[in-house]
Amino acid sequence: MSVTAPAGFEASGVAVGLKSTGKPDVAVVVNRGPLKVGAAVFTSNRAKANPILWSEQVIADGAVEAIVLNSGGANCFTGSFGFQTTHQTAEKTAEILGVGAGDVLVCSTGLIGTGDQVFRDKVLTGVAEGIAALSTTGGDDAARAIMTTDSRHKTTVFEGDGWRIGGMAKGAGMLAPGLATMLVVITTDAVIDAAEADAHLRAATRVSFDRLDSDGCMSTNDQVTLLASGASGTTPDAEAFRSALIAVCTDLAVQLQGDAEGASHDITIRVVNAATEDDAVEVGRSVARNNLFKAAIFGNDPNWGRVLAAIGTTDAVFDPYDVDVWMNGVRVCSAGGPDRPREDVDLTPRATDLQIDLKSGSAVATIYTNDLTHDYVHENSAYSS
Template sequence: MSVTAAQGFEAAGVAVGLKSTGNRDVAVVVNRGPLKVGAAVFTSNRAQANPIIWSKQVIQDGVVEAIVLNSGGANCFTGSFGFQTTHQTAERAAELLGVSAGDVLVCSTGLIGTGDEVFRGKVLEGVAQGIAELSADGGENASLAIMTTDTRPKRSVISRDGWTIGAMAKGAGMLAPGLATMLVVITTDAVLTSEQADTALRAATHVSFDRLDSDGCMSTNDQVTLLVSGASGITPDLADFTAALTEVSADLSRQLQGDAEGASHDITIVVRGAANEDDAVEVGRSVARNNLFKAAIFGNDPNWGRVLAAIGTTQAEFDPYNVDVWMNGVRVCHEGGPDAPREEVDLSPRATELVIDLLTGDATATILTNDLTHDYVHENSAYAS
C-alpha cells in the first residue's frame, strides 16, 4: 500500500511521457486530514534543484496539503524557467485541489541540466491526470512513478497501537549523505504537531538515510518528507513514534542499498569501540568511500589492510596499531596485526559485514555502502546517452 497505508491519504502514479520507457513518471500524494502537518529534510549539497528551493519555502510553516513528484528530469540548473516550472506545478495542483500553492511540495528526479516547454507541459499534464486518478489504493502506482534507474520500487509500512506509518522511496545511484539521491515520502495517521514531526523525522534520518553512503556522490534533489493526517485520532508517545519512524527509514535505507546501481555486494560497516558517535561515523564513512576497499570486495578479496589505511586518514581518536577488524565473522586483524588467514573469509554472499573495533570507547555507528563494480562504471558512463 505504500503511502496510502495510513488513513487520510490518497495517491496516484501516472505516465505522461517524461520517461522514454513509457512507464509511470508523475506521482501525487494528497493529505485529506484532518491535520495537514508536514516536515522535511533536504540535501545539504549547495547545488540545489528548483524543487528543493521551492519546497524549503513551503515547509517553513509546517503545513502541507500535497506533494507532487516527477521522474524523468531533475529540473536542476535550468535557470528561472525551471523555477517557474516548479511554481506552476504547485499552482496547478493547488488549483485542482482547492488549496494554496504555498502548501504544495514539489520533488523531481532525473537528469540534471535539461528542461524545456515540452518537459513543463508533460509535468503539468501529469499533475492534472494524477489528481483525477487519486485514490486510497494509489500508493503502489505512486511508488512506481518516482523510479529512475531503480530496478524495483521501495515501500515500507508499520502499524502500532491503532496508528500507521506508510512510505515509499526511490534511489539507486548518487547515494551519499546529505540524504543520498533519494526521494522519500512518509505518511502517518498519528496525531503530531509540526514540531514533533520535525523532531522525529530528523532523529530518524540521522541514523538511517544519512548513513547510507553507497558511492560517495551527493545529489542535488534529495528530499525526505513526512506528512501527518491525524486521521487515526491517536496521539502516540513521541519516543514510540520516533522509534517506529526510524524502523521504517532503516528498512527503506536497506532497500535503497540493495538496489544500488551495478552493486554485487551490500556492505554493512559496523564501527564500535569509538570514543564518540561522530568518530564512529567518520571512521565508517572513510571505508565506505574508499575505492580500493570497495574494489577489493567486488573481487571477493578480504584485503583488510585497505581498511586500516582508510581509517588512518580520519581525525577520530584511536590507535591505528590497536584496532580489530572482522570480515563476515572472521577476525582478520587483531590489535593492528594479522589474525585469522584471509582464506577463511567467504565474500561470495551479497550480504557483507565489516566490523571495526577501535578499542577506545563505547560508541557505535553503522554505515551502509556497496562495492565498486564494472556495471556501476558502465551504467554511469552512459546515463545521459
C-alpha cells in the same frame, strides 16, 4: 499500499511521457486530514534543484496539503524557466485541489541540466491526470512513478498501536549522506504537530538515510518528507513513534542500498567501541568511500589492510596498532596485525558485514555501502545517452 496505508491519504502514479519507457513518471500524494502537518529534510548540496528551492519555502510553516513528484527530469540548473515550472506545478495542483500553492511540495528526479516547454507541459498534464487518478490504494503506483535507474520500487509499512506509518523511496545512484539521490515520502495517521514531526524526522534520518553512503556522490534533488493526517485520532507515545519512524527510514535506506547501481555486495560497516558517535561515523564513512576497499570486496578479496589504511586518514581517536577487524564474522586483524587466514573469509554472499573495533570508548555507528563494480562504471558512463 505504501504511503496510502495510513488513513487520510490518497495517491497515484501516472505516465505522461517524461520517461522514454512509457512507465509512470508523475506521482501525487494528497493529505485529506484532518491534520495537514508536514516536515522535510533536504540535500545539503549548495547546488539545489528548483523543486528544493521551492519546497524549502513551503515547509517553513509546517503545513502541507499535497506533494507532487516527477521522474524523467531533475529540473536543476534550468534557470528561471525551471523555477517557474516548479511554481506552476504547485499552482496547478492547488487549483485543482482547492488549496493554496504555498502548501504544495514539489520534487523532481532525473537528468540535470535539461528542461523545456515540453517537459513543463508533460508535468502539468501529469498533475491533472494524477489528481484525477487519486485513490486510497494508489501508493504502489506512486512508488513506481518516482523510479529512475531503480530496478524495483521501494515501500514499507509500520503498524503501530492504533496508528500507522507508510513510506516510499527511490534511489540507486549518487547515494551519499546529506542526503542521497533519493526522494522519500513518509505518511502517518498519528496525531502529531509540526514541531514534533520535524524533530522526529531529523532524528530518524540522522541514523538511517544519512548513514547510507553508496558512492560518495551527493545529489541536488534529495528530499525526505513526513506528512501527518491525524486521521487515526491516536496520539502515540513520542518515544514509540520515533522508534517506529527510525525503523521505517532504516528499512527504506537498506532497500536503497540493496538496489545500488551495479552493486554485487551490500556492505554493512559497523564501528564499535569508538570514543564518540561522530568518530564512529567518520571511521565507517572513510571505509565506505574508499574505492580500493570497495573494489577488493567486488573481487571477493578480504584485504583488511585497505580498511586500516582508510581509517588512518580520519581524525577519530584510536590507536591504529590496536584495532580489530572482522569480515563476515571472521577476525582477520587483531591489534593492528594479522589474525585468521584470509582464506577463512567467504565473501561470495551478497551480504557483507565489516566490523571495526576501535577500542577507544563505547560509541557505535553503522554505515551502509556497496562494492564498486564494472556495471556501476558502465551504467554511469552512459547515463545521459
